[in-house]
Every structure is written in structure tokens, then in C-alpha cells.
Amino acid sequence: xxxxxxxxxxxxxxxxxxxxxxxxxxxxxxxxxxxxxxxxxxxxxxxxxxxxxxxxxxxxxxxxxxxxxxxxxxxxxxxxxxxxxxxxxxxxxxxxxxxxxxxxxxxxxxxxxxxxxxxxxxxxxxxxxxxxxxxxxxxxxxxxxxxxxxxxxxxxxxxxxxxxxxxxxxxxxxxxxxxxxxxxxxxxxxxxxxxxxxxxxxxxxxxxxxxxxxxxxxxxxxxxxxxxxxxxxxxxxx
Numbered sequence: 261x262x263x264x265x266x267x268x269x270x271x272x273x274x275x276x277x278x279x280x281x282x283x284x285x286x287x288x289x290x291x292x293x294x295x296x297x298x299x300x301x302x303x304x305x306x307x308x309x310x311x312x313x314x315x316x317x318x319x320x321x322x323x324x325x326x327x328x329x330x331x332x333x334x335x336x337x338x339x340x341x342x343x344x345x346x347x348x349x350x351x352x353x354x355x356x357x358x359x360x361x362x363x364x365x366x367x368x369x370x371x372x373x374x375x376x377x378x379x380x381x382x383x384x385x386x387x388x389x390x391x392x393x394x395x396x397x398x399x400x401x402x403x404x405x406x407x408x409x410x411x412x413x414x415x416x417x418x419x420x421x422x423x424x425x426x427x428x429x430x431x432x433x434x435x436x437x438x439x440x441x442x443x444x445x446x447x448x449x450x451x452x453x454x455x456x457x458x459x460x461x462x463x464x465x466x467x468x469x470x471x472x473x474x475x476x477x478x479x480x481x482x483x484x485x486x487x488x489x490x491x492x493x494x495x496x497x498x
Contacts, residue, residue, distance in 0.1 A: 267471060267474060267491060269493050277443075279443050279444050279447045279448070280448075281293075281447070281451065282448075282451050282452075282455065284455070285451055285454070285455070288465060288468055288490045288492065289454070289461055289462055289465065290451070291490050292323070292461055292464050292465065292488055292490070293447050293450055293451060293454075293461070294447075295323075295324070295438070296322075296323030296324055296326075296327050296464055296488055297327045297330075297450055297454075297459065297461055297464075298438060298439050298441045298443065298446055298447060298450065299324045299327065299410060299436075299438050299439040299441070300323070300324040300325060300326065300327025300328035300329075300330070300331060300387065300410070300439065301327050301328065301330060301331035301334070301439060301450055301453075301459065302331075302436070302438065302439015302440055302441040302446060302450075303324075303328055303331070303385055303408055303410050303436040303439045303440070304316070304328050304331030304332050304335055304337075304383075304385070305331055305334075305335060306436075306439055306440040306441055306446070307408055307434060307436035307439065307440040308383050308385075308406055308408050308434070308436075310331075310332060310335045310337050310383050311335070311336075311337075312335065312336030312337070313336060313337070313338060314337050314338075314382040314383060315337065315338065315339050315340075315341075315377040315381045315382045315383070315402070316328075316332040316337040316339075316340045316341070316381055316382070316383045316384070316385070317340075317341040317342075317343065317373045317377070317381035317383075317384045317385070317397070317400055318332070318340070318341070318342055318343065318353075318358075318384075318385045318387065319343045319344075319369070319384070319385065319386045319387060319388055319393050319396065319397050320343070320344060320386065320387040320388035320393065320411065321342055321343075321344040321346070321349035321350065321352065321353050322349075322387060322388075322487065323464050323487050323488045324387045324410055324411075325342070325344075325353075325385070325387035325388075325410075326349075326352065326353060326356050326463075326464060326487065327459075327461075327464070328385045328387060328410070329342055329353055329356050329357040329358050330356050330357050330458075330459045330460065330461070331459075332357060332383075333356075333357030333458075334357075334453060334458040334459060337383070338359060339359045339360055339376055339377060340357055340358050340359045340360070341358065341359070341360045341361070341362060341372075341373050341376055341377070341381065342354075342358035342360070342361045342362070343361075343362045343364055343369045343373070344361075344363070344364065345363060345364050345365045346484050347363065349484065349487075350362075350363060352463060352487070355460070355463055356460050356463050360376050362376075369396055369400065370396055370399045370400045373400040374400065377402065379402055379403075380400055380401050380402030380403070380405060381400055381401060381402060381405065382401075382402050382404075382405045382406070383401075383405060383406050383408065384397040384398070384400050384401045384405070384406075384407050384408070385397070385408045385409075385410060386407070386408070386409045386410060386411055387410045387411050388411045389411025389412045389413045390411065390413060390417075391413055391417045391418065391419040392419075393411070394407075394409050394411075394413075394419050395419050395420075395421065397409070398419075398421050398431075398433065399421075401431065403429040403430065403431075404429065404430045404431070405431065405432070406431075406432040406433075406434060407431070407432070407433045407434070408434050408435075408436050409433070409434070409435050409436065410436050410439075421433075464487050464488045465487075465488055465489075465490060466480075466485075466486040466487050466488060466489055467486065467489055467490075468489070468490045468491075468492040469489050469490070469491055469492065470491070470492060470494075471491055471493070474491065477489045
């Protein structure tokens with residue numbers, strides 16, 4: 261396991277960074293567990309420790325946000341609200357675990373979440389990496405609830421919330437880096453959940469590409485046309 265992708269056929273890493281993957285899992289699917297799945301699912305089950313029957317809202321339907329939805333469904337959360345600005349991503353969100361979807365271009369997502377959850381979600385997850393979205397996630401969180409930020413904004417960015425609400429409403433704001441995961445513990449756990457049908461990870465894979473298509477793939481990612489694209493080298497099955 262390597263935390264980030266490396267566009268090379270072979271990569272030298274420390275032995276401690278290796279995690280054995282079930283050989284029954286195709287490499288193209290296994291590759292998604294390194295960040296998207298481990299980060300999103302881990303934020304739900306490790307960082308927030310979401311309980312069955314609690315309400316969840318996730319902002320941003322990229323690979324990490326969609327993985328958080330999967331984790332929330334596997335944890336037994338309800339309702340599970342997905343927020344994005346692209347309809348095709350919201351359709352995918354329904355497929356992987358969302359019970360409700362909100363298009364942020366069509367109205368205030370905070371008010372929509374409060375209406376769906378009757379006052380605010382007990383757990384909100386921000387996976388965009390934008391401070392304004394983090395503020396929305398905070399305001400969509402219920403009294404006594406937890407706001408988890410997964411995205412990585414520019415280091416110069418800051419966000420402001422009413423300080424009194426942290427005390428008066430007993431709020432928690434928590435950061436989650438790589439899903440608070442321990443790869444040697446969590447990759448086997450999450451791949452087992454995938455094999456059991458609890459995490460439909462295959463839905464994250466938009467397509468496989470060759471290395472000479474990498475620039476086109478980044479453009480597709482920037483446009484929001486793709487969720488995850490896996491580089492397939494000729495010697496390896498994907």
C-alpha cells in the first residue's frame with residue numbers, strides 16, 4: 261500500500277508501507293482502497309465512529325465523499341444526505357448509499373439538510389476542501405453533533421463560526437486525515453466489507469486508462485466527469 265498514486269510500473273517503498281491485498285480483488289478495484297475508500301470510510305467509522313440510526317450529511321461527491329456515504333450506510337446511519345452541484349454525481353450517490361440528495365445549485369443545502377433531518381444532521385462530513393463548504397457543513401450540524409472535515413484547503417484559508425455555539429450547543433469540529441486509518445488494520449477490514457457487499461467500491465471506478473491518457477484523465481477529473489480513473493500498465497490486469 262502507498263498512500264498516494266505513483267505513475268510508474270514499479271515503486272520502491274519501505275516494507276512497513278506494504279499491505280497484502282486479497283488476490284480475489286481485481287487490482288483496478290484494490291487501487292481505490294489506498295485513498296478514496298480508506299479516507300472516506302475511515303472518516304465515518306474511525307474518526308466520527310458513526311452509530312446506527314444517526315443522521316449523516318456528506319458535502320462533495322468525489323471519490324472520498326462517495327466512500328463516506330458507503331461507510332455511513334454500512335454503519336447503519338439514516339437518513340444519509342448527499343450534497344453536490346452535479347446531478348450525475350447525485351445519481352451515483354443514491355446508488356452507493358444516500359437516502360436523500362441535495363443539489364446546492366438549486367437552493368440552500370443547510371436548510372434542506374435541516375428539513376430532512378428535523379433540525380440538523382448528527383454528523384456532517386466536508387470532503388470538498390473549501391472553507392465555505394466547511395462553514396455550510398458546520399451550520400447543517402445538529403446541536404451536540406460533530407462536523408468532520410476531510411478535504412484539504414489551501415494552507416492560507418481559514419473558517420469562522422460562532423464561537424458561542426461550540427459551548428452552548430456542545431458542538432465538535434474534527435479533522436480527519438486519511439480517515440484516521442491504520443492501513444495494515446483498515447485495508448484488510450475494508451476489503452472484507454467490499455467482498456461482503458457492504459461497500460460497492462466498483463461504482464467509484466469511472467474507467468481505466470493507459471499512461472499516455474493521463475493528461476486527458478486529469479482534465480476529466482477537473483470537469484467533474486470522472487470519479488476515479490485507474491492507470492493500467494500493460495503487464496498488469498486491472
